[in-house]
Amino acid sequence: MPLLAARPSPLRTGAVIAALVALIPLVAVLITAGGQATDSLTPETFWRYARTSGALVLLVGLGTGVIGGLAAWLVALHEFPGRRLFSWALVLPLAAPAFVLAYGYASLFDVAGPIRTAWRTAFGWDPPFEMRTLWGAALVMTLAFYPYVYLTLRAALLSQSSSLVEAARTLGLSRRQAFMRIALPLARPALAAGMALAVMETLADYGATSYLTVQTLTTGVVRAWAVFSSTAEAARLALPLLVAAAVLLWVERANRKAVGEAGQARWRGIEREHLGGVKGWGAAAYCSLLILFGLALPLGWLIHLGWAGDHDIARLVSGARNALGIGVVAALVTTLLATVVALGTRHDRFLPRLLSLGYATPGAVMAIGLLAPAALIWRAFPSTASSVLMALTLMVLAYAARLMAAALEPIDAGLQRVGSSVGAAARTLGEDAIGAARRVDLPIASGALFTAALLVFIDVLKELPATMILRPFGFDTLAVMADYYAKDERLGEAAWPSLVIVLVALPAVLWLTRRVSHSRPGDPT
Amino acid sequence: MIKCLSAAAVVASALLVAGCQPEGSGTTGAQADCVPSTGGSVNLYTARHYASDDAIYAAFTCSTGIAVRKIEFRAPELLARLQAEGSASPADVVVIADAGAMDEAANAGFLVPFDDATIDGRIPEQWRDPQGRWFGIARRARIVAYDTRRVQPGEIDDYADLASPRFHGQVCTQTSDAVYNLTLLSALIDRWGSERALEWAHGVVANMARPPQGSDTDQIKAVAAGQCQVAITNHYYFLRLAESEDAADQAVVEHLALAFPQIDGRGSHFNLSGAGLAANAPNRENAIRFLEFLTGPQSQTTFATMTNEFPTATGTELPADLEAYSHHPADPLPLASYAEHRAEAQRIFEQAGWR
Numbered sequence: 001m002p003l004l005a006a007r008p009s010p011l012r013t014g015a016v017i018a019a020l021v022a023l024i025p026l027v028a029v030l031i032t033a034g035g036q037a038t039d040s041l042t043p044e045t046f047w048r049y050a051r052t053s054g055a056l057v058l059l060v061g062l063g064t065g066v067i068g069g070l071a072a073w074l075v076a077l078h079e080f081p082g083r084r085l086f087s088w089a090l091v092l093p094l095a096a097p098a099f100v101l102a103y104g105y106a107s108l109f110d111v112a113g114p115i116r117t118a119w120r121t122a123f124g125w126d127p128p129f130e131m132r133t134l135w136g137a138a139l140v141m142t143l144a145f146y147p148y149v150y151l152t153l154r155a156a157l158l159s160q161s162s163s164l165v166e167a168a169r170t171l172g173l174s175r176r177q178a179f180m181r182i183a184l185p186l187a188r189p190a191l192a193a194g195m196a197l198a199v200m201e202t203l204a205d206y207g208a209t210s211y212l213t214v215q216t217l218t219t220g221v222v223r224a225w226a227v228f229s230s231t232a233e234a235a236r237l238a239l240p241l242l243v244a245a246a247v248l249l250w251v252e253r254a255n256r257k258a259v260g261e262a263g264q265a266r267w268r269g270i271e272r273e274h275l276g277g278v279k280g281w282g283a284a285a286y287c288s289l290l291i292l293f294g295l296a297l298p299l300g301w302l303i304h305l306g307w308a309g310d311h312d313i314a315r316l317v318s319g320a321r322n323a324l325g326i327g328v329v330a331a332l333v334t335t336l337l338a339t340v341v342a343l344g345t346r347h348d349r350f351l352p353r354l355l356s357l358g359y360a361t362p363g364a365v366m367a368i369g370l371l372a373p374a375a376l377i378w379r380a381f382p383s384t385a386s387s388v389l390m391a392l393t394l395m396v397l398a399y400a401a402r403l404m405a406a407a408l409e410p411i412d413a414g415l416q417r418v419g420s421s422v423g424a425a426a427r428t429l430g431e432d433a434i435g436a437a438r439r440v441d442l443p444i445a446s447g448a449l450f451t452a453a454l455l456v457f458i459d460v461l462k463e464l465p466a467t468m469i470l471r472p473f474g475f476d477t478l479a480v481m482a483d484y485y486a487k488d489e490r491l492g493e494a495a496w497p498s499l500v501i502v503l504v505a506l507p508a509v510l511w512l513t514r515r516v517s518h519s520r521p522g523d524p525t
Numbered sequence: 526m527i528k529c530l531s532a533a534a535v536v537a538s539a540l541l542v543a544g545c546q547p548e549g550s551g552t553t554g555a556q557a558d559c560v561p562s563t564g565g566s567v568n569l570y571t572a573r574h575y576a577s578d579d580a581i582y583a584a585f586t587c588s589t590g591i592a593v594r595k596i597e598f599r600a601p602e603l604l605a606r607l608q609a610e611g612s613a614s615p616a617d618v619v620v621i622a623d624a625g626a627m628d629e630a631a632n633a634g635f636l637v638p639f640d641d642a643t644i645d646g647r648i649p650e651q652w653r654d655p656q657g658r659w660f661g662i663a664r665r666a667r668i669v670a671y672d673t674r675r676v677q678p679g680e681i682d683d684y685a686d687l688a689s690p691r692f693h694g695q696v697c698t699q700t701s702d703a704v705y706n707l708t709l710l711s712a713l714i715d716r717w718g719s720e721r722a723l724e725w726a727h728g729v730v731a732n733m734a735r736p737p738q739g740s741d742t743d744q745i746k747a748v749a750a751g752q753c754q755v756a757i758t759n760h761y762y763f764l765r766l767a768e769s770e771d772a773a774d775q776a777v778v779e780h781l782a783l784a785f786p787q788i789d790g791r792g793s794h795f796n797l798s799g800a801g802l803a804a805n806a807p808n809r810e811n812a813i814r815f816l817e818f819l820t821g822p823q824s825q826t827t828f829a830t831m832t833n834e835f836p837t838a839t840g841t842e843l844p845a846d847l848e849a850y851s852h853h854p855a856d857p858l859p860l861a862s863y864a865e866h867r868a869e870a871q872r873i874f875e876q877a878g879w880r
Contacts, residue, residue: 042876106739110746215700226601227707367602371606374609473568
């Protein structure tokens with residue numbers, strides 16, 4: 001392994017220690033998978049799950065790529081009515097967890113829901129709008145995850161040097177040709193990175209898919225665990241997911257390598273193509289529809305349901321406080337660990353990729369993986385089993401293990417933009433590796449660190465299985481409350497914690513948008 | 526614009542945090558006539574999450590001065606946590622809303638038998654584990670809601686009727702991993718044998734109005750919407766809709782009724798919520814007081830009134846709407862059968878194409 005072969009340096013040692021946090025649960029999953037299972041799913045069922053997972057990933061990957069990509073292209077390179085508003089508003093759906101969208105859509109389009117009931121009353125027949133299908137789930141998850149593609153692709157298009165496109169134009173390419181042949185290929189890694197995030201979220205999702213009755217490998221994991229009480233079988237079902245994630249990460253990495261230096265940046269306002277008349281309004285309508293379907297419609301319906309449902313303000317507030325508190329701590333810890341890993345492995349792409357696997361691993365499987373090391377601690381030091389602090393520490397480490405990828409992606413990208421020559425210059429001026437990192441790399445990449453922390457924070461708010469299995473007495477989070485009410489078939493009550501999640505995530509999402517908007521120096525939006 | 530909005534959002538969440546300074550610890554109860562806190566507590570791992578339960582815990586704290594500290598799980602997570610904690614587990618009491626999972630917890634050694642004359646006196650033997658490791662605290666019937674305009678009351682006397690060609694394309698139900706479907710089929714396997722159970726599953730799949738999806742409440746609403754004539758459901762979801770003040774919920778049950786099919790004339794299928802003493806309970810005495818409290822008249826009535834569950838203790842007074850169904854007999858299935866046939870039930874479901 002190149003990592004171990006290299007001369008030990010403090011940064012490398014730190015990286016290895018930080019990496020252990022993410023690696024231990026993955027190893028525990030592998031060990032668990034080797035265990036004996038009493039009963040198992042039939043091969044036919046396994047393949048049905050695998051096919052559904054594959055189809056869902058394909059649809060969501062394509063869906064987010066096209067929908068988010070188109071939005072990024074419109075907003076970054078064109079001028080049309082409302083563009084400035086849309087440039088940040090298009091990120092807002094990121095504040096709503098996929099399972100919250102699923103609650104809203106499943107209920108809106110239920111056979112007894114408002115839309116189909118009104119249709120039957122008006123036309124006398126039942127329209128075939130059904131959200132509890134593969135297509136419905138693909139739609140819901142595309143709407144939930146397109147902001148990943150939008151964010152990454154838009155940032156990439158904005159940070160491209162204008163000189164390359166200008167050169168292409170002087171060589172006789174039309175605007176469109178220049179985009180297709182220069183700008184898009186240059187931005188391809190960003191597109192792939194955004195789609196990879198969306199696809200990994202899709203693979204790991206349990207809340208939305210199970211609510212929409214789409215049976216994927218991830219829901220199969222939970223079924224195996226619940227029905228056969230077999231963590232071994234559950235872990236085995238997760239192995240194909242790990243392989244799929246590894247392939248995705250490898251593809252993304254290969255893509256990134258192919259790009260190399262994208263030319264020296266020359267910061268000048270991007271010359272946006274003006275979309276007049278119908279085209280301009282069409283672009284505005286497109287962006288509006290995304291926000292309408294990604295946020296306004298499902299959330300509006302949940303607000304309507306919540307209005308009729310009971311709610312317990314004290315519980316909501318304590319759930320929000322818990323989620324907020326653990327979210328902030330987890331964001332800081334995860335970002336710190338990811339930064340150490342990123343700094344220590346700048347010339348070694350293997351370890352960060354490996355750590356990112358946790359992101360595509362179903363939460364339930366990670367929970368199984370996390371219980372194994374937790375059990376060692378509990379059994380060695382029995383008093384820790386009832387310690388609140390211990391439970392919270394384990395939860396934070398669990399989030400770090402699972403969300404390392406979400407933090408590593410932006411930090412890696414940020415450090416890459418710093419380049420190695422600046423750090424090398426610092427070294428020649430007498431700084432050691434840590435000093436160079438502290439005084440040069442990190443200040444320059446501080447924006448990326450902040451982005452990473454925000455992404456982790458938003459993800460922790462939505463996290464369910466690890467929270468549920470590791471938490472101490474009396475510690476409810478908003479996601480846990482929403483899940484309980486939904487499981488108890490009280491959507492009106494589930495609407496409240498769901499909406500508070502969105503409310504708490506919103507400031508983080510808005511900060512995130514602002515960061516992205518200001519990612520191009522001198523750009524006013 | 527963004528600055529404004531994000532500032533507004535920050536203020537909103539700050540308010541949220543600020544508004545949540547300790548409101549007095551909820552479990553100790555602030556009512557004047559409560560027993561003062563003993564400083565003791567009972568640690569509860571529960572896979573039930575109903576308002577009725579919270580009311581019962583508060584009443585327990587009030588009448589004993591013992592605080593209830595709880596973690597709510599789903600059943601598999603609860604068992605996995607107990608497994609991982611081993612003898613270090615702080616759990617005193619385990620409560621799960623499924624007889625199968627309770628039995629599994631007992632067989633895994635997470636529960637210990639204890640003799641208690643109070644509980645034995647209140648709960649009939651049928652609802653107690655023969656080895657004394659756990660007992661039922663509330664019961665739920667897995668039965669059928671039907672459209673009174675299209676189905677005659679006598680048409681569903683037996684679960685077998687759900688598989689009859691009479692209901693071709695008219696049955697709505699959840700997926701096969703819904704735990705109450707699993708225990709229902711487990712019971713049928715126990716009573717009918719695997720072959721007939723598989724035949725039945727095939728028959729129901731052939732009768733399905735749509736692929737299995739959604740919750741029990743969704744099935745009931747689908748009957749009301751005319752998509753199917755009969756729905757397999759737990760009884761209390763129907764009662765919850767019937768009791769609702771919401772006009773829309775009232776409209777759903779307007780032309781619906783509950784049928785209590787039986788298994789070969791033995792009675793309907795009931796699942797149990799169970800409670801037991803954790804094997805390594807650090808607060809054993811408090812735990813036993815808590816378990817006794819769950820079987821007391823106050824708790825049993827609360828299950829019946831707030832969650833519409835059938836109590837397990839004999840002689841509990843029932844609210845009128847639940848009383849109306851209390852004459853339906855329950856199949857006296859041995860409690861061990863719930864867990865015993867579960868894996869086979871899942872296989873049969875898969876074989877029959879019940880997704």
